[in-house]
Amino acid sequence: PATEENHDEL
C-alpha cells in the first residue's frame, strides 16, 4: 500500500 512505501525513508 502507498503509505508504508511512502514512509520507508528517514
Add this chain to the structure above:
Amino acid sequence: MNIFRLAGDMTHLMSIVVLLLKMHTIKSCAGISLKTQELYALVFITRYLDIFTDFVSLYNTVMKIFFLGTSISIVWYMRYHKVVKQSYDKDHDTFRHYFLILPCFLLALIINDEFTFREVLWTFSLYLEAVAIIPQLVLLQRTKNIDNLTGNYVFFLGAYRGLYILNWIYRYFTDSHYRRKGITWTSGIVQTLLYADFFYYYIRSWRRNERLNLPA
C-alpha cells in the same frame, strides 16, 4: 536501501554527533541556533509518530530513536545545561521560527498525499525540515566567526540532503514499483538549494585554506 541513502543517513548522523561532541566536550554551543535545533526536534517528533505502530526495519527504528533522542537532548543542553546555555548567542539567534511553523502546517493541510492525521503531520515535518536550517544560516551570516565544528555541522547537513536526492534518482531508475513522490522531492530539493550558497563559501574557504566567513 541503497548506498546513497545509507551514506545520507550516516552523514546526517555525523552532523548530529559533531554537534553533540561540541556541546559535550567543550561545553559550548557558540554559533549554533537554538531555533533551528527546536525546529529539528519538532520535525522528528511529527515525522516519527509511527515509530510504535509501523515497523519498517530494525535499522529504521533504531535511527528514529537516535534522531529523536539526540535532537531533544541538544535542545535540552542549549536551554537548561548550566554551562552550555551560557554560550548560547540569544541576541543574534532572533529569527522568528514560529513564522516558519504555521505556513508549513497550513501548506501541509492543503498539499498532501492523503488527508489523514498522520499523513498531514508527516507532510508538515517534510516542509518544516526544508526551512529548519534558515535560523542557523541567518545566525551564521550575523556572527562572522564560524568555528570549524559549526561549519562542519552545516556542511554535513547539506551533504545528507544532497545524498538523499541521489538516492531518489537511483530509486527512480532502479526500483520498478517506486512511485513518484512529488511532495518529498520538491521539499527535499528546496531544502538542498538553501545550502547551495553556504556550500560555495565553505568549499571556497577550504580551498583557500582561510577561515570561513559568509558575506553580509
